[in-house]
Amino acid sequence: MSSLQQPVGAEADPESPVDDYMPTFFIGHHESKRPLPVTDKVLRQAQDVGYDMLTSPITSPHFHTRVLTLISSYLSAVALVEDSDDSIKNIPPAPIIPPLDPVDTPLTPGDTVGQIIAHSSPWIDLCSVDPLIANISRQVLNIEIAYASFCGVGNIIIPGPRSYTSGSTSNDGLIQYARAIQEALTIAPYLQMAIHIPMYGNEEAKDLTGDLKPFAKNYESTNKEKDIDLFETWDAWNLIRTVCKYNSRLSVALALPRRLPIESLQARWFAEPLRLLSFTPSTFLKNSGGHPVLGKSHQALITRYMRLKQPPWLLLRDVGPIPGLDDPMALNPTADGFPSPSVVIDASRSVSPTPAEAAEIKLKDTHKSKHKLYKDAAAHLIYLRYLQRNQPARTSIEKFGSGYQDYLQSPLQPLTDNLESVTYEVFEKDPVKYDWYERAIAQALSDWAQHGKPTSSSSGAVVIAVCGSGRGPLVTRALQASETTGVAVEIWAVEKNPNAYVLLQRHNEEDWGRVVNVVKSDMRAWKGPLRSAVSHIGQAITTSGTEPVSQYGKVDIIVSELLGSFADNELSPECLDGVQHVLAPQFGISIPSSYTAHLTPIMAPQLHADISRRSLTDPTATETPYVVMLHAIDYLANSVPEHPRIQQAWEFVHPLPASTLAIAEARRSGGVSGGGGGSMSGGDGANEHNTRSARLRFVCKDRGVVNGLAGYFETVLYDGGEAGKVELSTRPDNMAAKSKDMISWFPIFFPLKNPLYFPDDSELEVSIWRQTDDRKVWYEWLVEAYVMVGPDKRMRLGWSEMGTSRKVGCLM
Template sequence: MTSQNLEPESPVEDYTPTFYIGHHESKRPLPVTDFVLRQAHDVGYDMVTSPITSPYFHSRVLTLISTYLSELSQNESKSGSIPPAPIIPPLDPVDTPLTPSDSLSQIIAYSSPWIDLCSPDPLISNISRQVLNIEIAYAAFCGVGHIIIPGPRNYSSGTNENNGLIQYARAIQEALAIGSYLQMAIQIPMYGHEEVKEMTGDLQPFARTLDATTPNPKASKHIDLFETWDAWNFIRSVCKYNSRLSVGLGIPRHLPLDSLQSRWFAEPLRLLSFTPSSFLKNKGGHPVLGKAHQALLSRYMRSKHPPWLLLSDVGPIPGLDDPTALTPVADGFPSPSAVADASRSSSMSASPTPAESADHTTKQKSKSKDSAAHLIYMRYLQRNQPPRTAIEKFGSGYQDYLQAPLQPLTDNLESVTYEVFEKDPVKYDWYERAIEEALSDWASQKKPTSNLNGSVVIAVAGSGRGPLVTRALKASQTTGVAVEVWAVEKNPNAYVLLQRHNEEDWGRVVNVVKSDMRAWKGPLRSASGAAASPVPIYGKVDIIVSELLGSFADNELSPECLDGVQHVLAPQFGISIPSSYTAHLTPILAPRLHSDISQRAITDTTATETPYVVMLHAIDYLATSVPDHPRIQQAWEFTHPLPASTLAIAEARRSGGVSGGGGGSMAGGDGANEHNTRYSRLNFVCKDRGVVNGIAGYFEAVLYDGGENGKVELSTRPDTIDAKSKDMISWFPIFFPLKNPLYFPDDSELEISVWRQTDDRKVWYEWLVEAFVMVGPNKRMRLGMSEVGSSRKVGCLM
């Protein structure tokens, strides 16, 4: 049994990802009028950024600060008193180029970069916050949908005296409350510090109390790769994972390690910002991206919600100075020389050299087409994106879509639910292979069968709409081994369809039984005794085939169901397909899922304690694979059939044949299902700092073990699925959420404890994550721990 519900969106068979590309000038000389927008669209841009306030407003703020500082010095010399910080007067028409209009939907507002919310000077931080609030309020009034806010000037919050980052985060939290419908993107570099151009009227130099302990990013050559991510995580944590807050990520010329690229992929990216320094020059002098940048762009644009692309300071929009001149249109069909890869001799400096900058400026003046060269190249990349994989096509619309696991024992599934997982191109082929090998071995080893006529008796337990029945019949034809097939299904609606299949497709050779498999007594052979009181005789089954597996293998009660039907299995030679399955897990960062679940928790008290089935997409694996501590680890295993003694003890407990009270590990039960409880505690090593939002769960299953001939296996683990069952799509991973995110620093260890619990009426999971750091030889200190998650309220009923 799989764990997909109805499709949230209709998958698109094939598509070309759309690049929404914007134009940004840090010193835009003219207001963004309808003419400017029209010209930008004619060239091929989708949107244009616009400052919210004008140079008039900027100069008004500077005058206010200068006047205040002058008065302050006079007052201090006279009375020693400090007047309160000034209040910025309301906007005048000359203070802003924006006005409510239909064209605002094509504009991204850009808040003033000259403010400093992180300033250690209370005056500058206060004025900066006022400017931001005024701009947010006015942009919201005009009907702007999206706004970019330059990131903090200082990314570190680890120094004793520096409180700049918390001041910044607090200001963003306030801005979110003011612009209650605005989508806000914090502009932040992928790592390191962006080259800050000298800004006339920058408020930072006005600060009066520059603390000696405030870190200067230019003073140290050491780059903390995860420092900017750390700052972003701090900001969004203060803002409680607000769904309207996202990242505008600056793409550098030198890309960082894959681990940091993956970390940013997991975040809510709204914008990818490219400057001229992000590009290389090919032999023809045209801007191009290196292979690594192209791969990163392709990956990020495969997000469920692809980020917009912002070309920053690549030159003015062509044609603004001469509307009658012919300008190139970025249609994705540039000349071959314009898109040829950069030669190895191209400059690979982290930022353009003075000579490169001068050359770039000269070429822009001499060739009007150069001002659109970056856009032309990006449109070329759009047209030449690699095709999607089979899994990507199937999963379109499913990524990060939370679904409650199925309860197949208590719910009768709809036909369309069966249909979704029957589309899997791999799963049923592998089941057919397992049945073929089992039949071949049965015949070659000359085992006795449970049917007197020598045919192997196969029971498909939980037949659904019958795909495994069809595969069992095909396996018999392929191997030439005669079979007797029984289809057992409790769903009365599916039972009707099974009978129709038997009439129309299976040639009436299948015995269709409507029954819960646990209550089924086996193949009916004959009835004897007086006519008035016949006594039926039931036979045994040689091979039981089931697809009861869930995303965590045992979460849809496969162990309990197969225990319940094992009494019909031939005791000596009986085979279960699957014969065993294992559950696996790993800690992950999943901010989108956490935000989604937090929203659900407002109205659903069980939202943070439900293990969700989800096609994990925008996530980051936090653990590092090291010897003895792989990134994904096995929690436990179930095997079938069980020893007869185990089932005998369970039956004795169920019937009250075992003395004692309370019953097993959970009060209120008799302990009959105690053998299906599990507990595991696993240790994961994490090289890079991060935040645990939950636990990702996978499974592996051995359908049939052919000994020397090998095993037929299934896997949903991302690191083994290609080797064992490539392109299998029937099962999405399971996600055990943490109510509150758990932060940990570099070089930490995460301990995950997980339980499979039962009280003989239902089965549920409990989970706990702890973070440790080494403080000495063989000594660890616990940094924090999550609350114990428990799915008892939404557990699977037996």
């Protein structure tokens, strides 16, 4: 059984027009010293060139001057007091910035604000160790946030912290910054805020005339170079959003550098809520024609990031003014995605020009025509539009998964719920699963005939029971496997869903030539093929399973698709245990014959935020294992010897030894001395053999946050010995080799109620249990973080709250 369901409003049909989807790049323009205000005329001109939006400062240079004057006056007053001879120094309180005047802001409510991204002042310093500067900076931010919200601005960019030295022993002010952002979020309850943060390192130093930072007491300019900590800026962002409790209105405006960092850091930012990717001229290379282009690695990163469920916007920062504003009659370029080949040819080098080369290029630029200058001013935009038009086609999984990415679904309960036809239909579209099932059945039939095994039918046909037939796709594949191999079969389709039972009968009449025996029954209550009512092969019967009978036969091959996202989470073990009594004891085969569950810790901040919001109205939200197409996540573990990134937790094999089932039955009937509960109170232990537990160790080189566990499975449908195994896998590292492009199952996600932070060079211990009380099955899970403090000694840094899905467990 597949765990895939259709999300509300999602297009699940992979053959739909959404296949022709091409990502749309929403591109904005930012000028640090933009002429103000941004009028309708400016917006129209920007749109004519090809921009979608513009940034605008919230306050004007006049306001900036007013704040500087206020600070200067206050510092002068303080100096007078400190220089006085009075024994009691009456230091005046910190000044309060007066309300805005019209001359203090270029913004006004109106139609234009919908196409404007507000940009808060970069000259404040929320991280300042000087209480005065920190206080003034917070006042400026709050004033700007409140006024932008009043004007109806929907999005605002806030410059990131001025210091990212999270490991410093001094007070670097990150907590102050985070608290200021938390306060700003409460001031404007509908405003989307993006913190502008470099991917790593510090942003380029800019000429910030009137910067508040030098006003700080004991300020010292430090230009000393230090080793770059690649994850330092992410660490700062993590602190900010944690203080803000993963607020859904808080996101990242990520500044892309000229040289991209290691893949693990790119993957880390991919998992974050990205609102914007920002580019400066230094991000680009120059090709042989002198035009700005991006290297292959940047192109790949953009392609990857633009595949997010909510693709980030792109922001060009300080690439020049909008062409044509000074000369409306000039012929302006339009970024239509069809530039000349010389404009977009790959760069011949990957480094910046030398100072002499840069001077020569600048000298040549001064002799270019006015039209060429206009064209140069839009060159970066023209190139991004070209990238948009030339994005690679989506894979089949990306096409099918459109709308499913990071969409949380509760796992199916097929034993207690009768599925709708549309649910069956969605996972029947899988292009791989049923082909592999047909291969497994065909190989089993060929081996059966080759080895001359006796069958359970009087005619010599191999008896196949498709248990949990649904709408019948496996029945069709079993018939095709028989035709391909030339091995005669007798097929029984067993299905408890009364609605699907109707459809199975119709298929039997219209598609299967009435050769299938359709039975309406829970597979665990089915007594087997009704031999007294079968006269010969091909003479099918239809029964509700309630008629009095004289003899029941056995089944040679049981075929089922009961697996969930974690293999056993939809009670495949319990169902196959219950139907095993009809399987021929000597040669009977189960397809699948075995399956294993696999785990890895992941960072999934957006899933955590979603679950946290759900928990406000649903007390079980943080205890539910969700089926989800994991997309915006980061795998935290590194693969090292003996500790791979994804590890097996446990295995189930079918059929079980008869002795195991005999003990289970004895416990169920009270025939085992000392029984009464098994591992969990409340049951008699009849299902004790299906409990499992695992403790897995994962090695993490880079610091991170665990938001939960990603679960996958692998299954051996049939083991043909020397002929090989027919296998399915949802593990991202094995799927391409075993069942490429399979889409029936999305991973399972076991959430942690509270994120667990760990530093560099840590180890994560994952403990997980499959529990049962004979009435339901559930999981319990816990994560611990350790760090090595000696050659053979570890220190536990922390642990998560025990997760348990008992309240939402699968009913047997």
